[in-house]
Amino acid sequence: MEVTLTQGAIGKMMNGEVTSDKEMIPVLQVTELKPILTKTNHQEMWRMLLSDGTHLLRGVVLSSTLTTSVKQGFLQTGYIVRLTQFICQTIRALRIVLVLNLEVISTESNIIRHGVLGPNPNDTQDYGEVLKEAVFDKMKDLEV
Numbered sequence: 833m834e835v836t837l838t839q840g841a842i843g844k845m846m847n848g849e850v851t852s853d854k855e856m857i858p859v860l861q862v863t864e865l866k867p868i869l870t871k872t873n874h875q876e877m878w879r880m881l882l883s884d885g886t887h888l889l890r891g892v893v894l895s896s897t898l899t900t901s902v903k904q905g906f907l908q909t910g911y912i913v914r915l916t917q918f919i920c921q922t923i924r925a926l927r928i929v930l931v932l933n934l935e936v937i938s939t940e941s942n943i944i945r946h947g948v949l950g951p952n953p954n955d956t957q958d959y960g961e962v963l964k965e966a967v968f969d970k971m972k973d974l975e976v
Contacts (some may be wrong), residue, residue, distance in 0.1 A: 835859065835912045835937060835938045835941065836859065837858075837859055837860060837861060837883070837884050837885040837912070837944060838856070838858035838859045838860065838884055839884055839885055839886060840884065840886070841856060841858035841859075841860060841884045842860075842882070842883075842884045842886070842887040842888070842889045843884075843886075843887055844856065845858075845889065845920050845927070845929060846887075846889065846920075846927050848920070848927075850920065851919065851920045851921075852918060852919050852920065853915060853916060853917050853918050857914055857915060857916060858884065858914070858915050859912060859913070859914050859937065860882040860883060860884055860889075860912070860913060860915065861882065861883045861884075861885070861910070861911070861912050861913075861941065861943065861944055862880055862881070862882060862907065862908070862909055862910065862911045862912075862913060863881045863882065863883045863888065863909060863910075863943055864880065864881035864909060865878055865879075865880055865881075865902060865907070865908070865909055866878065866879050866880075868893070875896060876896075876899055877893060877894065877896065877899065878893070878894045878898070878899055878902050879891075879892060879893050879894070880892040880893075880894060880931070882913075882929075883943075883944065885944055889929060891926055891927055891928040891929060892928075892929045892931060893928065893929070893930055893931065894907075894931050895930065895931060895932045895933070897932075897933075898931065898932075898933070898934065906936065907934075907936060908939070909943075910939075910941050910942060910943055911936050911938065911939050911941065912936070912937050912938035912941050913934045913935065913936055913937065914934060914935045914937050915929075915931055915933075915934050916933045916934055916935050917931070917932040917933035917934075918930060918931045918932060918933075918934075919932070
């Protein structure tokens with residue numbers, strides 16, 4: 833099954849043109865999944881690296897409800913996903929995407945194209961620390 837990624841989606845998410853699923857429901861590829869352990873309550877969270885075929889987006893955190901999908905293998909590197917519910921926010925001068933829900937639309941994909949890191953002037957900062965310290969509180973507020 834041939835899938836077309838939403839070209840330019842990451843640039844729009846990073847520059848603030850797209851702030852949620854209300855403006856766009858992008859189709860992207862998961863190029864990396866990594867666990868994050870928060871210091872505050874030791875709840876396991878996952879972060880993703882997503883590609884639109886041109887750019888990579890690294891400040892992506894999955895909601896705790898999607899953690900089970902990763903653990904059970906329903907979401908893996910290489911999968912093509914549609915972000916059906918997400919919010920883009922700036923936390924400590926970094927653009928972060930909180931994914932509340934997604935749909936896996938293809939599991940049979942090699943990495944289409946790695947791309948380069950998205951257009952974010954703060955890309956040199958440490959996303960890991962920002963995610964650990966700041967995102968948990970935001971996710972708690974957004975969980976349904």
